[in-house]
Amino acid sequence: MKRSLAASFFSLVLLVGTAIVEAADAAPQRIISLSPATTEILFSLGLGDRIVGVTSFCDHPEAAKRKAKVGGMSNPSLEAVVSLTPDVIVLTTDGNPQEAEERLRKLGIRTYVWTERTLAELPQGIRKLGAAMGAVTQGEKLAGGIEATLKSSKFKVQGSKGMKALYIVWPEPLLVAGPGTAIHDAIVLLGMENTAARAATAYPRFSIEEVIRQSPDVLFIGKGAGMDMRDVSQGFLKKLTSVPAVRNGKVFYVSDSLYRLGPRVVQGIEELAACVR
Numbered sequence: 001m002k003r004s005l006a007a008s009f010f011s012l013v014l015l016v017g018t019a020i021v022e023a024a025d026a027a028p029q030r031i032i033s034l035s036p037a038t039t040e041i042l043f044s045l046g047l048g049d050r051i052v053g054v055t056s057f058c059d060h061p062e063a064a065k066r067k068a069k070v071g072g073m074s075n076p077s078l079e080a081v082v083s084l085t086p087d088v089i090v091l092t093t094d095g096n097p098q099e100a101e102e103r104l105r106k107l108g109i110r111t112y113v114w115t116e117r118t119l120a121e122l123p124q125g126i127r128k129l130g131a132a133m134g135a136v137t138q139g140e141k142l143a144g145g146i147e148a149t150l151k152s153s154k155f156k157v158q159g160s161k162g163m164k165a166l167y168i169v170w171p172e173p174l175l176v177a178g179p180g181t182a183i184h185d186a187i188v189l190l191g192m193e194n195t196a197a198r199a200a201t202a203y204p205r206f207s208i209e210e211v212i213r214q215s216p217d218v219l220f221i222g223k224g225a226g227m228d229m230r231d232v233s234q235g236f237l238k239k240l241t242s243v244p245a246v247r248n249g250k251v252f253y254v255s256d257s258l259y260r261l262g263p264r265v266v267q268g269i270e271e272l273a274a275c276v277r
Contacts (some may be wrong), residue, residue, distance in 0.1 A: 003038075012019060012174065016142065022197050026052065026134075027133060027134020027135075028041075028086075028087035028088040028110075028133055028134065028242060029050055029087055029104060030050065030052045030084065030085060030086045030087045030088075031047065031050050031051050031052065031086060031087065031088055031089075031090060031133065032053040032054070032070060032084060032088075032089045032090070033051060033053075033055070033058065033089075034049070034054075034055055034070070034073060034076055034090065034091045034092070034096050034100070035055065035057075035058075035073055035090070035091065035092040035094070035095050035096060035114070036055070036057050036058045036059065036060065036260050037056050037092060037094075037114070037260035037261050037262045038090045038091075038092055038114050038129070038262075039051070039055075039058040039060075039064050039127060040060055040061070040064075040260060040262040040263060040264065041142075041262045041263065042090065042129075042133070043061050043063065043064065044142055044262070044263045045129070045130050045133065045135045045138045045139060045142060046135065046138050047133055047135060048061075048063050050133075051064075051067055051161075052067070052068060052071070052084045052085075052086060053067060053068045053070045053071060053080070053084045053086065054067045054068075054069065054070070054105075055069065055071060055072055055073050055076065056069045056071065056072055057073060060260075060264070065242060068080070068084060070084070071119075071221065071256060073096055074095070074096070074097055074100075076096075076100060077102060078104070078107070081104070081109070082107065082109075086109060087110065088109075088110045088111065088112055088132075088133075089101075089104050089109055089110070089111045089112070089131070090111075090112045090113075090114065091111060091112070091113050091114065092114040092115075093113060093114070093115050093117075094114075094115065094117055105211075106131075112129070112132050112133075114129065116261060117180055117181070117182075117186055117202075117261060118180065118181075118182065118261075119150060119185035119186070119189070119261075119265065120127040120181050120185070121261075122143075122146060122182075122261055122262075122265065123143035123144070123146050123147040124143070126139050126142050126143040126146070127139045127140060127143045130143070131185050137247060141213075142263065146263065146265075146266060150189070150264050150266075154270075154273075155189050155190055155269055155270075155273050156190075156191065157190050157191060157273050157276045157277055161191045161192075161220060162193070163191070163192045163193070163217045163276070164192065164193045164195050164214065164215065164216045164217045164218070165187050165192045165193065165194060165195065165216055165217065165218040165219070165220065166194070166195045166211065166214065166216040166218070166219055166220070167183045167187065167194070167196075167220040167221075167222065167224065167244075167258075168219060168220065168221045168233070168236075169186075169203055169222055170237075171221070171229075171232055171233045171236035171237075172232075172235070172236055173205055174205060174206045174207065174208070174211070174215040174236070175203050175204070175205055175206075176196045176198065176199075176202045176203070176204060176205075176206050177194070177196060177203060177258075178194070178196040178199035178201060178202050178203060179196075179197055179198075179199060179202065179204075180192075180202045181203070182258050182260075182261050182265050182268070183222075183258045183259075183268075184196075184197065184261075185194070185205045186258055186265070186268060186269045187270055187272070189269060190269070190272060190273055190276060192218070193274070195211075195214035195216050196214075204265060208236075208239050208240065211240060211243060212242060212243060215243055215244055216243060216244070216245050216251060217244050217245055217248075218245050218250045218252070218275070218276060219240075219243075219245040219246065219250065219251045219252070220252050220254050220272060220275070221233055221251065221252070221253050221254070221257040222254055222255075222256060222258070222259065223253075223254065223255050225264075229253055230253060237251065252272075252275040254268070254271050254272065254275065255267075255268065257271060258272075
């Protein structure tokens with residue numbers, strides 16, 4: 001009877017996100033991650049040794065650069081993926097096309113789809129991913145630490161209430177961070193108003209006229225891939241001399257920590273807070 005119950009238990013499957021993940025005794029040993037954010041999370045869960053492939057954009061931590069590359073987020077090479085004989089492919093709804101996941105499933109390859117996009121969703125997303133990869137304890141520890149930090153008062157910045165901020169993702173054409181992003185959540189967490197909060201998309205395109213009209217008190221300019229954003233943004237800033245942020249020297253160049261919904265977002269929020277202080 002005990003043997004029968006044990007057999008029944010270990011034959012159960014756990015439905016996590018959109019992935020069917022087998023019980024803990026079948027934790028994936030060969031993982032491919034198709035997004036930089038999930039790659040960072042998997043490494044932070046201590047699963048680096050199990051990762052056999054990543055995208056060409058997965059550059060953090062350093063160890064990720066040494067993993068086999070399977071192409072980009074939107075166009076991963078199925079041939080490269082299959083050649084690595086993965087147990088599971090980790091994808092995200094924020095960058096990987098649904099067609100890629102469907103094709104992988106048709107090939108009989110198990111998938112896990114990360115659906116979280118906001119700071120509030122991050123801790124639970126980590127818990128689910130950790131459970132799916134057989135790293136429940138690590139997932140709870142990582143998620144709990146992030147959760148406690150986000151709920152603490154360490155990000156309260158005196159005098160920030162009512163301050164208007166705009167986060168520039170790219171100056172020309174002008175792309176900014178809008179609602180539904182970790183960047184927007186970070187700005188709000190610091191007590192400021194995101195002047196792109198009412199945009200219809202996560203990363204809307206703005207005009208110079210719109211920035212002048214919104215008149216932000218603070219401008220954050222995020223790190224560009226292999227680009228010196230100080231040089232890239234000079235022409236753009238010359239058009240905004242009447243904006244309080246530019247006029248008062250409140251233009252800050254920051255890292256890409258908030259571009260990926262993962263453990264480094266805490267560092268990204270601390271960086272914005274330090275700029276405002």
